Amino acid sequence: MAELAGKSVYVTGGASGIGRAVTEAFIKEGATVTILDRSVERLRELEQQFGEVVRCIAGDVTMYDDHVRAVRMATEIWGKLDVLVANAGVFDGFAKFVDVTPGALADAYEMLFAVNVKGYFYAAKAAVDELKRTNGNMIFTVSGAGFYPDGGGVWYTASKHAQVGLMRQLAFELAPDVRVNAVAPGGTLTALNVIRPLQPFVKLVDSETKASSIRRRNPLRIVMSPEDHVGAYVLLASEKSRAITGEVISSDGGLAVRGLG
Ligand SMILES: NC(=O)c1ccc[n+]([C@@H]2O[C@H](COP(=O)([O-])OP(=O)(O)OC[C@H]3O[C@@H](n4cnc5c(N)ncnc54)[C@H](O)[C@@H]3O)[C@@H](O)[C@H]2O)c1
Numbered sequence: 001m002a003e004l005a006g007k008s009v010y011v012t013g014g015a016s017g018i019g020r021a022v023t024e025a026f027i028k029e030g031a032t033v034t035i036l037d038r039s040v041e042r043l044r045e046l047e048q049q050f051g052e053v054v055r056c057i058a059g060d061v062t063m064y065d066d067h068v069r070a071v072r073m074a075t076e077i078w079g080k081l082d083v084l085v086a087n088a089g090v091f092d093g094f095a096k097f098v099d100v101t102p103g104a105l106a107d108a109y110e111m112l113f114a115v116n117v118k119g120y121f122y123a124a125k126a127a128v129d130e131l132k133r134t135n136g137n138m139i140f141t142v143s144g145a146g147f148y149p150d151g152g153g154v155w156y157t158a159s160k161h162a163q164v165g166l167m168r169q170l171a172f173e174l175a176p177d178v179r180v181n182a183v184a185p186g187g188t189l190t191a192l193n194v195i196r197p198l199q200p201f202v203k204l205v206d207s208e209t210k211a212s213s214i215r216r217r218n219p220l221r222i223v224m225s226p227e228d229h230v231g232a233y234v235l236l237a238s239e240k241s242r243a244i245t246g247e248v249i250s251s252d253g254g255l256a257v258r259g260l261g
Contacts, residue, residue: 002030013088017190093202186252218253
């Protein structure tokens with residue numbers, strides 16, 4: 001029996017990486033998915049691959065009206081919204097605080113917080129009334145960086161901590177109508193972008209170096225791929241987790257038990 005049969009889901013950043021893997025898994029479990037993403041080309045590929053069960057909107061998560069358009073599309077086509085997955089994000093490339101000039105610091109702050117933090121506030125705000133109608137739920141993609149240092153630089157780590165705070169406060173305010181939870185992936189092989197203002201301060205690494213650094217950082221020694229995380233999203237979206245709210249499922253190869261060695 002499909003876990004998400006008949007559910008209407010809104011995913012931000014669903015055209016690539018973790019969001020794309022979640023989209024595929026949700027469709028396999030019987031859901032229909034509306035995606036907001038800025039990559040027009042990859043959205044087209046998704047439409048070709050999945051046809052009628054996926055609807056795509058090209059837009060920017062930092063613009064509130066783009067979320068409103070996406071939620072409206074989901075409710076017009078499928079009559080309701082059951083789940084929001086707030087996921088679109090950008091990265092700081094582990095840029096070191098002391099190296100970055102004050103001007104670049106400010107530009108990076110504005111850009112990264114607009115996507116990673118404001119983008120989640122806006123997604124939740126645009127979806128909340130429809131989710132109340134269906135007793136639905138929200139799932140935020142956070143990160144190991146939402147709990148521990150060394151999952152990014154200060155911009156990314158602070159933004160991921162902010163997402164965890166947003167998730168917890170929303171879980172409190174929206175109970176008993178809407179559950180709000182998060183998945184915290186560890187380092188995963190995706191195309192996660194380093195924002196432009198910080199590019200001069202970071203060393204871009206090839207995928208082999210990235211893979212070995214991911215493996216070294218987690219106790220299970222897994223080089224994670226987006227598909228490794230989808231089970232946690234399916235669980236949180238489904239009725240099987242009806243008693244879970246305000247929680248984070250860490251899907252990170254065991255960062256919490258990492259030692260000093
Ligand atoms: N890759 C990792 O190691 C890792 C680890 C933990 C958490 N995460 C989180 O997972 C989430 C997804 O990242 P990913 O690794 O799959 O990267 P990705 O780049 O493969 O996917 C991110 C998607 O978001 C879209 N996006 C970015 N900015 C946008 C904007 N302003 N408006 C609309 N769409 C926008 C991109 O076009 C892309 O399709 C992010 O929140 C990221 O912080 C990633």
